[in-house]
Every structure is written in structure tokens, then in C-alpha cells.
Amino acid sequence: MIAGGGGFRVPLVYRALTAGPFAGLVRELVLFDVDPLRLAAISAVLSSMAPSGGAASSGHSAPAVSTTTSLAEGLDGTDMVFAAIRPGGTAGRIADERVALGLGLLGQETTGAGGISYALRSIPGMLELAREMKRRCPEAWLVNFTNPAGMVTEALVPVLGSRVIGICDSAGALVHRAARAAGAPLPEGKLDGVGYYGLNHLGWLYRLESGGKDLLPGLLADAQALAGFEEGRLFPQPFLQSLGCLPNEYLYYYYDTVRAVGVIRTMRQTRGESIHEQQSGLYPALAAAGSRAYELWDAARRSREEGYLAEARASGEQRDEDDLAGGGYERVALGVMRALSGGASAGASGGASGGSAELILNTPNAGAVPGLPADAVVEVPCVVTSDGAVPVPQDRPADAQLALMQRVKEVERLTVSAAVHGRRDDAVRAFALHPLIDSGERAVELLAGYEAAFPALRRLWRGGPESRKP
Numbered sequence: 372m373i374a375g376g377g378g379f380r381v382p383l384v385y386r387a388l389t390a391g392p393f394a395g396l397v398r399e400l401v402l403f404d405v406d407p408l409r410l411a412a413i414s415a416v417l418s419s420m421a422p423s424g425g426a427a428s429s430g431h432s433a434p435a436v437s438t439t440t441s442l443a444e445g446l447d448g449t450d451m452v453f454a455a456i457r458p459g460g461t462a463g464r465i466a467d468e469r470v471a472l473g474l475g476l477l478g479q480e481t482t483g484a485g486g487i488s489y490a491l492r493s494i495p496g497m498l499e500l501a502r503e504m505k506r507r508c509p510e511a512w513l514v515n516f517t518n519p520a521g522m523v524t525e526a527l528v529p530v531l532g533s534r535v536i537g538i539c540d541s542a543g544a545l546v547h548r549a550a551r552a553a554g555a556p557l558p559e560g561k562l563d564g565v566g567y568y569g570l571n572h573l574g575w576l577y578r579l580e581s582g583g584k585d586l587l588p589g590l591l592a593d594a595q596a597l598a599g600f601e602e603g604r605l606f607p608q609p610f611l612q613s614l615g616c617l618p619n620e621y622l623y624y625y626y627d628t629v630r631a632v633g634v635i636r637t638m639r640q641t642r643g644e645s646i647h648e649q650q651s652g653l654y655p656a657l658a659a660a661g662s663r664a665y666e667l668w669d670a671a672r673r674s675r676e677e678g679y680l681a682e683a684r685a686s687g688e689q690r691d692e693d694d695l696a697g698g699g700y701e702r703v704a705l706g707v708m709r710a711l712s713g714g715a716s717a718g719a720s721g722g723a724s725g726g727s728a729e730l731i732l733n734t735p736n737a738g739a740v741p742g743l744p745a746d747a748v749v750e751v752p753c754v755v756t757s758d759g760a761v762p763v764p765q766d767r768p769a770d771a772q773l774a775l776m777q778r779v780k781e782v783e784r785l786t787v788s789a790a791v792h793g794r795r796d797d798a799v800r801a802f803a804l805h806p807l808i809d810s811g812e813r814a815v816e817l818l819a820g821y822e823a824a825f826p827a828l829r830r831l832w833r834g835g836p837e838s839r840k841p
Contacts, residue, residue: 372400372401372402372403372445372446372449372451372453373400373401373402373403373452373453373454373455374403374404374442374445374452374453374454374455374456374500375403375455375456375457376401376403376404376413376438377402377404377406377408377409377413378404378409378413378455378456378457379650379671379672379675380455380672380700381402381413381416381417381455382413382416382417382420382665382668382669382672383672383701384453384701384704384705385400385417385420385433385434385436386420386701387701387702387705388400388433388434388705389420389433389434392559393705393709396705396708396709396712397434397451397708398434398435399434399435399436399437400434400435400436400437401436401437401438401439401445401449402414402436402437402438402439402445403438403439403441403444403445404438404440406440407440408654408655408658409654410438410440411438411658412653412654412655412657412658412664413657414436414438415657415658415659415660415661416657416664416665416668417436417665418664419660419661419662419663419664419665419666420665442499442500442503443503443507446507446508446511447507447508448508449508449511450508450510450511450512450712451512451514451708451711451712452500452504452508452511452513452514453514453516453704453708454497454500454513454514454515454517455516455517456493456496456497456500456517457493457517458493458495458496459492460647461643461646461647461650461651462647463489463825464480464485464489464642464643464646464647465641465643465647466488466824466825467480467484467485467486467488467489467643468480468485468635468641468642468643469641470484470485470488470817470820470821470824471483471484471485471817472632472635472636472641473820474813474816474817474820475632476807476808476813476817477624477628477631477632477635477807478632478635478641479624479642480518480642480643481518481519481571481572481621482572482621482624482807483624483805483807483808484802484805484808484817486518486519486522486572487782487786487798487801487802487805487817488817488821488825489518489519490519490522490523490786490787490790491786491789491790491798491821491825491828491831492825492827492828493517493519493522493523494522494523494786494787494790494791495790495831497517497523497526497527498526498527498530498791500513501513501527501530501531501535502530504531505530505531510534511534512534512535512536512708512711513527513534513535513536514536514538514707514708515527515535515536515537515538515733516538516539516700516704519571519572519783520537520538520539520571520733521537521570521571521733521748521749521750521783522571522783522786522787523537524536524537524733524734524748525747525748525783525784525787526787526790526791528735528746528748533759534759536707536732536733536734536755536759536760537571537732537733537734537748537750538700538703538704538707538730538732538733539571539572539700539703539731539733539750540699540700540702540703541572541619541620541621542567542569542574542619542731542750543699543730543731545576545602545617545619545620546562546565546576546579546731548600548601548602548603549576549579549587549590549600549602549603549617550565550579550586551600552590552596552597552599552600552603553579553581553586553589553590553596554586555579555581555582555586559702559706560706560710560728560729561729562729562730562731562752562763563580563729564578564579564580565578565579565580565752566578566579566766567731567750567752567765568739568740568749568750568751568765568766568768568772568776569619569740569749569750569751569776570748570749570750570776570779570780570783571733571750572619572621573619573621573622573625573750573775573776573779574618574622574750575614575617575618575619575622575772576616576617577615577616577766578766587616587617588615590603590617591608591611591612591614591616591617592612594608597611601620601680602617602618602619602620603617605618605620605623606623606626606627610626615769616769616772620680623680624807625775625806625807628807642678646675649674649675653667653668653671703732706728706730706755707728707730707732707760709726709728710726710727710728710755710756710757711755711756711759712726712757713726713756713757714726714727726756726757727754727755728754728755729752729753729754729755729763730752730753730755731750731751731752731753732750732751732753732755732760732762733748733749733750734748734749734751734753734760735747735748735749735762736748736749736751736762737761737762738764739751739762739763739764739765740765740767740768740776741765741766741768742767742768742773742776742777743773743776743777743780744780747780747784748783749762751763751765752765775806778804778806779805779806781804782801782804782805783801785797785798785800785801785804786798789801790831793831793832793833794832795818795832799811799814799815799818800814801814802814802817802818
């Protein structure tokens, strides 16, 4: 089942299930969403997709698709749940951005103030999903892409334990782009020689070995090679060489905050406003487009990808063609699902062996990153089998990186506490402690602004989700 089945990226998942290594992985795909119009629109896109030869050539047909607005109906009998919900929709994203920008702070949906606000909205709904899973499909796995993925996953671990795994495509994409730039591309589902540690949207590639040699120092010294991929262009080459590692793209907001905020404030629209404007007209058009629905959706998808992190790129600079073609997060999600299923897909070759996979995921630390609590959800390379995801031990982060992780992790834990237990004071503390805010006065103003934008937050403080446990 896909929770958030009317989401814009659902056709990417379906496309991957009809061709290539994931063909045959899923027999039935249930799309659950609270919005019937969105379900109708995405169903039209899937129905209009051209039949792919990938599934047919492997002897498997495309999965049967059904839709429902009933969570209970969607969960009954399911083996795997993929969650990508957005409480408040794109209008909520605009508020996440604009409340912060109105106070001169970074307005971004997962980083800084906007990320805390987004988590406070996402966690209650995801807890409801997790508890319903415990009742209706207790052996099912939850693969979480609901943002902010790390915080949401951490909130769900007490309910689902090891049966929840958080995913994000940005860390894995960084590793694969860097490996190609260094002349040693990695096979899908393999991370041999890769060292990466962090939290979701806050991590660093610190080792890239091939043939027993670490290629990363040479890559960081090669300005021309760095210019060939996005993360290499985001940061000045001398800075990267002095840092000794490659940061995740979202660290641009930490390392160049003043520029990031300045550029966003000069743009005609925030990222959320751009997507909201596009989708407001797109979904009704998709539902009525008939055989042209997929073509219409794909053109919108490409336009949306072209605008990703536009504030961080030089004027006229284009995104990598591989990213514009799509195919990132759904490969991570389906790679996890295939490994959890024991590699039971018709195309389970081309990557890790024995039904396992090596992927960068969000999972409890268990000592993988020295200096962070064992139960804290971190983003690190993991080995995934039918028993779940096991984090691979990493080197101890450099002092500056560890200090930043420790501080942001404390912000995350305060945010989770606020959302799970209805503790408003913890929400204020989370805003105040965040390094992109760093102000008690601003924290109070931010929370007041988000409460005005999202009245449900006030109801959360009066009686948090914890008080509604069955």
C-alpha cells in the first residue's frame, strides 16, 4: 500500500515496478489517500502509461492497481506500506516557508524552522498510520518517505520497532555522483568502501574507496571533476578540500545561510508557491486528460525537477540530466522492499547478492555513529535483508561535524517530544536551539506564526496524540 497514493511522485514508483530489476516485485498496489480527486488524477496517469517491455520480458505483468480513501481497507492484508504523506498539502509548505522568511530566517520545507513545523504536522498522522498497522497488519514493514524523514522515523520506532525504515534519495545520489566523478561508479545496491555519516539532510561523504585506495582526496583536489556534479558545484573547491569530505546538498543552507536566504527572498515565488501553483491546475487536468495524462504529468515532473534547489545554483545552471530523468527515491524505496522480501523479485540481480542490499537509510544508530545516542535515528549505510536494516559502523565524525549533528539531533528529539506528547514548551525549545534560528525570541514568534497558519497545532498542545492511544 502507498499512503499518500495521490502524491505527485507515485507514477515513478509504478513505472519502476513495471520494468527493470523491480518488475514482478509487487502483485497488487493499493493507493490510499484522503483526497479522491488526487487519487483519480494519479489513477489516470497510471492507466495512460505506455505498456513497458520490462515486465513482459521478465514474465511478469504490471501490478494490479486499486484505490481507497479508507485507511483500514488499504492496510488489510498488506505486506509492505510505503508512506509519503504531506499534511496540509502544498499550501502548508508555503506557510512553512513564508512564516520563517517573514522573520528573516531560512524558509525551506525540511531544514530549519520549516522542517520543525512540517514535523509537528507530519508526526501525528504518521503515528495514526503506525498504530493502525499494529492492529491490521502487524507483520508488515513501513518504508517511510514522509518528511522530515529522520524525525518522522524516530517518532515511529517506539510503535513499530525495527519494522520501520526511513528513506531519502539525496545521500545515495551524492555517493553515486561522486563515485562516477572519481571514475569508479558503484553498482546499484552496493556501497563497498563508502563512508557516510549524518542525519537526514545533514550528512557527509568522508570516504570513497576503490581497489583499496580512497579516491575522495583526489576528487576534492580536482576542481574540474567537482564541477561535473551538483554537490561539487554547490561549494567552493578550496572549502571542500579543507573540509576533507563532501557535504549533502542540504548543508548548503548551513554553510552559506546568508546567501541562501538572500536569494530565496529575491525570488518571485518560494519553492512551495511554485509547486502549489503548478499542482492546483495540474490535478484536475490529469483527471480529465485520458490517454494524455502520463504525458502531461511527465512534462510537469520534469519542470518541477528543474526548479529543485534553484536558489543554490548559478543563474542558467541546469540540473544533471540523470536527475531530470527521474528515478531516485523510488529506486531506494523499492531496493529496500526487495531486500526485505528476500530478493523475491524477478530481476533481483544487478546489485547486492543473496537478496540483500546496501543502501543509505534512516535507522536507529546502535553505535554506528560514535558520539550520538544509540537509539537516535541516523542516516548511514545499512545492510538490508529479510530481517531488516542493520547500520554499518562509521568513523567518529570530525569535531565540528559531530557538534552540529548533536545539536540538530537534540532539536529533532525535542520536536518529536512536542508532537508525540503535546508539549508546547519542547516545540519552543526546538526552534530556539536550532542553529539556523538560535534565538528564544524568534522561537516564540515562529511558533505563534505556525499556530496561526495551522490551527491543529493548538489542539495538539491541548491533548497530544499520546493521550489518544488505544
